[in-house]
Each structure stands twice: as C-alpha cells, then as structure tokens.
Amino acid sequence: MPTRPTHIPEHDAIRGLAALGVVLFYAFPFTFFHGWSFVDLFFVLSGYLITTIILEHAQAPGFMRAFYYRRALRIWPVYYLTLVGVCLANALSRTGFPMDAWLQHATFTQNVQQYWFGTKPLFVSTFGPSWSVAVEEQFYLFWPLALRLFGGRAVVPLALGLLGLGLLGRAIGWHYDMLVSRPDGLALGSVLAIACAEARDVARRQMLRRWFVWGGAAAGAYVLVLSYVFWRNPEPQWKVVTFLAFAVLYACVLGGIILHTGHRRLSVLRFRGLTYLGLISYSLYLTHLPVMTYLPTFLRRFGVTSPSVQVMATWIAIFCVPVVLYVCVERPILRLKDRVPYRAPGSHAPTATASAGVYAQPAGAAAE
Numbered sequence: 001m002p003t004r005p006t007h008i009p010e011h012d013a014i015r016g017l018a019a020l021g022v023v024l025f026y027a028f029p030f031t032f033f034h035g036w037s038f039v040d041l042f043f044v045l046s047g048y049l050i051t052t053i054i055l056e057h058a059q060a061p062g063f064m065r066a067f068y069y070r071r072a073l074r075i076w077p078v079y080y081l082t083l084v085g086v087c088l089a090n091a092l093s094r095t096g097f098p099m100d101a102w103l104q105h106a107t108f109t110q111n112v113q114q115y116w117f118g119t120k121p122l123f124v125s126t127f128g129p130s131w132s133v134a135v136e137e138q139f140y141l142f143w144p145l146a147l148r149l150f151g152g153r154a155v156v157p158l159a160l161g162l163l164g165l166g167l168l169g170r171a172i173g174w175h176y177d178m179l180v181s182r183p184d185g186l187a188l189g190s191v192l193a194i195a196c197a198e199a200r201d202v203a204r205r206q207m208l209r210r211w212f213v214w215g216g217a218a219a220g221a222y223v224l225v226l227s228y229v230f231w232r233n234p235e236p237q238w239k240v241v242t243f244l245a246f247a248v249l250y251a252c253v254l255g256g257i258i259l260h261t262g263h264r265r266l267s268v269l270r271f272r273g274l275t276y277l278g279l280i281s282y283s284l285y286l287t288h289l290p291v292m293t294y295l296p297t298f299l300r301r302f303g304v305t306s307p308s309v310q311v312m313a314t315w316i317a318i319f320c321v322p323v324v325l326y327v328c329v330e331r332p333i334l335r336l337k338d339r340v341p342y343r344a345p346g347s348h349a350p351t352a353t354a355s356a357g358v359y360a361q362p363a364g365a366a367a368e
Contacts, residue, residue, distance in 0.1 A: 008261045010269035011045065014254065016277025018042055019284045022129070023318065026289055033230055034223070037246040039132050040185040042285075044250045046136055047189020048196075048258075050143065051155060055197060057342040058148045069340045071140055075282075077333050078325055079133055080106070082286045086127045089294040093301075098122035108134040114175045126290040131177040133286075138179045139186050155194045159187040163244070170240045184247035192251050196258050205259060212259075216252030219245045283322035283330065291317050 018038040025035020057063050083105060090097050101121035104110045111131060113120050146158055162183040169181035176182050199205045222245040226238070260266060268274070277284075295317055296310045304310060 008258055009275070010257050010261055010266050011049075012276075012278030013269040013271065013274035014041070014257070014278070015045060015281040016274050016279075018045075019281035020277065022285060023288045026292065034227065034246075037250075039129075040182075040243060040246045041250040041254075042132065043136075043182075043185025044189040044192070044247060044254055046139075047186040047191075048193045048254065049189075050140070051147070051190040051193035052197070053342070054144050054147045055152050055155075055193065058144065060343045062340075062343060063148070064144065066340045066342050067144055068140075070337050073333055073336055075133065075137065077329050078283050078286060079130070081325070081329065082283075082290065083127065083130075085287075086124050086290050089290060090124045093294050093297045095294075095297065097124040097126075099124065105130060108137040110134055111175070111178045114178055115180070117173070126293045129285060129289060135177070135179045135182060136186075139183075143186075143190075152194060155190055159190045162187040167240055167244065170243070176239060176243060182243060184244045185250065188247050188251040189254075192255050192258070196255065199259070208255065209259060212252040212255045215248055216256070219249035219252065223249060280319075280322040280326045283325040284319070287321050287325070288318050291321055 018041045021032065021035045021038035021041075024032040025038070029035075053067070057066075083102075087099065087102065090099070098121075101110055101123035104112065104121065105123060105127060110120060110123070111134060147154060150158070165180055166183045166187070169178070170176060174181040179186075195208060199208050222241075226242060226245075257266060257269070292314060295314050299310050299313060304313070
C-alpha cells in the first residue's frame with residue numbers, strides 16, 4: 001500500500017508548539033487553560049507516524065525487531081535519565097514526595113491500578129506528565145502486531161473500536177490517563193495515516209479537504225463553547241466527549257498540513273527556530289515540570305532569594321536543559337537507529353525512510 005513520507009517538515013514545528021503549549025499550561029493554568037489538550041495533539045502525531053511506518057514496513061523481514069529497537073532508542077534514554085534526575089532531586093531537595101511507584105514508572109505501568117478502579121501508588125508529582133509516555137508505550141505493544149496480523153484494511157475498524165472503547169471507558173469512570181480511556185488521538189492519527197496514504201488523486205484529496213474543514217469547524221465550535229463554560233465554572237466539563245473533540249480538531253489541522261506540506265502558506269512552520277523546538281520537544285515535555293519545581297528550591301538553598309531572579313533562571317533552564325539533553329543524549333543515540341534499518345518488503349536491503357522527530361513524540365514524543 002502506498003504511503004505518504006513519514007517525515008513531514010512541518011511536523012517538527014507542530015511538536016515544538018505542542019510541547020510549548022503544555023509548558024505554558026503548567027506555568028499559567030488559568031490563562032492557557034486548554035494547554036493540557038496538546039497531549040492529544042502529540043497522540044494524533046504519534047498515531048499518524050507509527051501507523052505510516054507500519055503500513056510501509058510491516059511485511060518486511062525483521063520489522064518487529066527494528067520497530068522496537070528504534071522505539072526504545074527514541075523514548076527510553078531521556079525518559080530514564082529524567083526519572084533518575086527526578087528521584088535524585090526529590091532526595092536532595094528534601095521535598096518529601098513519596099517514591100512508592102518508582103518501579104511502575106520504570107516499567108511504564110504507572111496507571112495499571114486504575115484499570116480496576118484502584119489507587120495508584122504515590123510518586124513524585126513532577127514526573128506526572130510521563131503518563132502519556134506510558135500510554136504510547138502500551139499502544140506500541142499491540143498496534144504493530146494487530147496491523148501486521150490483519151493488514152492495512154483493519155486500521156479503520158480497529159481505530160473505531162478504540163474510539164468506542166475510549167468513550168465507554170470515560171463514561172463508566174475510568175481515569176483519562178489510560179490507553180483504554182484516552183485512545184482518541186492515537187486512533188484518529190492512525191485513520192489519518194491511511195486516509196492520506198490513499199488520497200492519490202485530486203478527487204480524493206478534495207474530499208479529504210472538505211472533511212478536514214467541516215470536522216475542524218465542528219470541533220472548534222465545541223471548543224469555543226467549552227471555553228465559555230470554563231470561565232463560568234473552571235472545572236473539567238463533559239469529559240466523555242471533550243477529549244474526542246480535541247482529537248478531531250487536531251487531526252483535521254494536521255491533515256490539512258499533510259495535504260499542503262511544502263506550501264508557502266505553511267512556511268512559518270518551517271522556520272528554523274520552531275523546527276528546532278520540535279527536535280527538543282520530547283525532553284522539554286518531560287523535564288519542564290521538574291525544573292519548575294526543584295530549581296527555585298535549590299536556588300533558595302544557595303542564597304538566591306530574589307523572586308525575579310528565580311523566575312528568570314527557571315525559564316532559562318526550562319529550555320536549556322532540553323537542549324543539553326538533545327545535543328548530548330538524544331542526537332548521538334538516535335544515530336544508532338541506522339544499525340537496524342527498516343528493510344524493503346521481499347528484500348534484504350534497507351529502505352531510505354526519513355527520520356521524523358514525536359511523539360511519535362510522547363506527549364511528547366517519538367519519531368520514526
């Protein structure tokens with residue numbers, strides 16, 4: 001089945017803006033009150049990228065080995081470095097956050113008790129955004145296997161089943177940080193992958209554009225109503241439908257970008273500063289909250305008591321730490337992907353699939 005290129009140049013900027021939106025949400029929750037929803041944009045990106053990769057390579061020899069090797073290189077190093085750093089900062093700062101769930105966080109199972117409505121063991125709250133990485137890791141366990149077994153034609157029915165499961169899960173009270181209750185973005189991203197792959201003629205592309213316009217308009221209208229309701233009552237509203245609405249909105253926006261990639265109207269999304277922000281987005285997503293929490297504590301301990309100095313130093317560190325992690329950790333490790341390339345179906349020659357930067361960046365964040 002023909003597919004679109006895995007790496008859309010504008011995707012890096014979208015990832016960067018999504019990560020920035022999450023940072024601003026944690027910093028100014030009542031100003032950027034919908035910033036939490038950018039996690040769903042990450043999920044849409046991940047669903048699109050991962051499904052595109054699977055559709056292109058699933059029948060190739062050694063695909064599963066290459067897929068999981070490359071996923072591990074993309075996600076594990078920064079994740080585990082951040083986990084260790086959070087544990088050390090928690091001990092040195094004497095903030096006293098409990099560490100009961102360290103093993104679950106180390107195995108991406110930090111939400112497992114919620115499947116039977118149990119209580120999760122306590123852990124350092126600044127590592128909370130890692131829940132979305134766990135959701136993606138769980139998605140990676142079954143999605144390649146399912147598509148390899150049933151083929152590309154199963155993408156849409158399987159994705160619709162995931163959407164239905166998510167709506168049902170939220171309706172019966174499952175917490176919304178689990179795969180079964182927050183699959184909307186991953187499912188719609190997967191549908192987007194096959195829809196764009198099959199849009200090979202003008203008529204189909206025009207039809208897709210209409211779907212994206214009308215779907216985005218409907219979801220955008222819902223978000224506007226939700227925003228009005230929030231200002232009257234700042235509590236989560238209509239959770240069963242809200243996550244789906246944001247996923248639809250982001251899938252339509254991303255679909256429009258994919259169909260028009262390279263267009264001059266999208267040139268702002270190819271701006272070097274934004275694309276670099278996309279490259280550091282995974283580290284930014286995982287480290288911004290620990291930096292916000294612990295750096296002011298350590299600064300006070302070393303005699304820096306000026307609030308303005310603490311704020312300035314914190315914002316500088318929020319962006320400098322991801323740059324250091326990308327340059328010193330991510331970029332060198334990602335070069336190891338070339339040791340286990342994807343191969344062309346029916347041959348033993350590696351393909352020249354371009355490397356993309358998420359989510360799939362979990363929530364951030366993983367790429368091809």
